[in-house]
Amino acid sequence: MTVPHGPWLVADIGGTNARLGWVEGPGGDVCHVRTLPVLGHAHPHDAVRAYLEQVGPLVDGPAVPRRAALAVATAVGHDEIAFTNSPWRFSARALQQTLGLERLQVLNDFEALALSLPRLGAGQLRAIGPGLPRPEGTLAVIGPGTGLGVGGVTRTRHGWVALPGEGGHATLAPADEFESAVLAAARTRFEHVSAERLLSGIGLPVLHASVAEAMGQAVELLPAEVIVERGVAGVDALCERTLDTFCAMLGGFAGSVALTLGARGGVYVGGGIVPRLGERFFQSRFRERFEAKGRFRGYLHAIPTALITDTLAALTGAAFAIEQDGA
Structure with a gap:
């Protein structure tokens, strides 16, 4: 060629x-x-x-x-x-x-x-949990930015082939009673609650309002930037709970993407939101929820995850x- x-x-x-x-x-x-x-x-x-x-x-x-x-x-x-x-x-x-x-x-x-994933080196990544992804087999990437992007790439005998899609618009699933209440609150406003509807820049205000309703608190409409700022600073308990819920649900969604694509080489996290969360993200339940898939916990435990730090x-x-x- x-x-x-x-x-x-x-x-x-x-x-x-x-x-x-x-x-x-x-x-x-x-x-x-x-x-x-x-x-x-x-x-x-x-x-x-x-x-x-x-x-x-x-x-x-x-x-x-x-x-x-x-x-x-x-x-x-x-x-x-x-x-x-x-x-x-x-x-x-x-x-x-x-x-x-x-x-x-x-x-x-x-x-x-x-x-870009097969060419990313250690200096362009930060591991989420043990180990960095390996450029082999199939790789997946999710990215909460303004929206929520999802993609993959797989190695073939002709080279790396991208697997584009619109996975961010797949229906979001709860993992416990609290998340069920959050999604129920969101469904009073939207006919379809996709992953992007809550796990993105446009979704954070919806998630914040839904968390407030699930906790029985008054809803204060805040932009995504303020939710992140207050939550990271630890000055607003509701914003903190919103970010904790965001990280946990993002981990569950990432695990579902890994299972769907068979992304055994690794799952990468891109987008502009996660880097703004700083250490709060790395101390969150993201990785725990990534692996929490019942009988396939061992399968996911072996899949490395990493944040893309190269913009x-x-x-x-x-x-x-x-x-x-x-x-």
């Missing part, structure tokens, strides 16, 4: 921010990374143009990428891309023509993050997608 010539533009576009980077060519590192607010630009084209203007003086030659790979926080399968948690939408064909690209690849953001991992995966696409 011939690897396409550079330079390349890579992007990781979520519901809140668009992170863009530059790759000079095959084997090159992602550089000149900039983060642009989604709501600050009317269209992805505007964000790309703003980025190219910023990095133009820094790149080797004109800031005209030959190819691009965009990792987007929504389902991908048609030319028209509509984001789940932001107002952005675009036609992939039209964007390719507007930017003058030889080829534009659009992939799910967790497909890109999954493609550029999805961009690296997007660059790998271009490499694998060929000339």
Whole structure:
């Protein structure tokens, strides 16, 4: 397979921010990374143009990428891309023509993050429990950010193949009576309580309100940032209980993903929320609940879990997608 010539533009576009980077060519590192607010630009084209203007003086030659790979926080399968948690939408064909690209690849953001997993080293990870994941067999990744992403990657004789999906929208299951009460409270507001509905940036306020109802307390509507800040600081018992519930339920969900994909090489945690929890996350019930699957406790006990500490991992995966696409 011939690897396409550079330079390349890579992007990781979520519901809140668009992170863009530059790759000079095959084997090159992602550089000149900039983060642009989604709501600050009317269209992805505007964000790309703003980025190219910023990095133009820094790149080797004109800031005209030959190819691009965009990792987007929504389902991908048609030319028209509509984001789940932001107002952005675009036609992939039209964007390719507007930017003058030889080829534009659009992939799910967790497909890109999954493609980065086999290349992540110990310096880009922090173990959750004993040991780090092993780049073998099948690997899985979950990521609570604005939404909740889920993806996987498996080794084949042709190389690593990503397993994209929308697992964050799978129905969330309780593990005890308290979680049953939390979900019952959430169901009074939503017909379907998915994992993303509670275990994400948009879900934390819902989880906080549902925990309050389950505890028989008055509901104070708080944004996710405040819930995290108060809970981590230990100045609000309800916010603390919310974060403890978040970590426990995330662990149970991660264990279900591991079982579904057969991710015996490891399960990785990405997204922007968990790093903000600091040591509270590593002292939480995440790993306990990850393994708490009855007869398959031993199966899950052998699967390592780790937090991705490298914020550029999805961009690296997007660059790998271009490499694998060929000339």
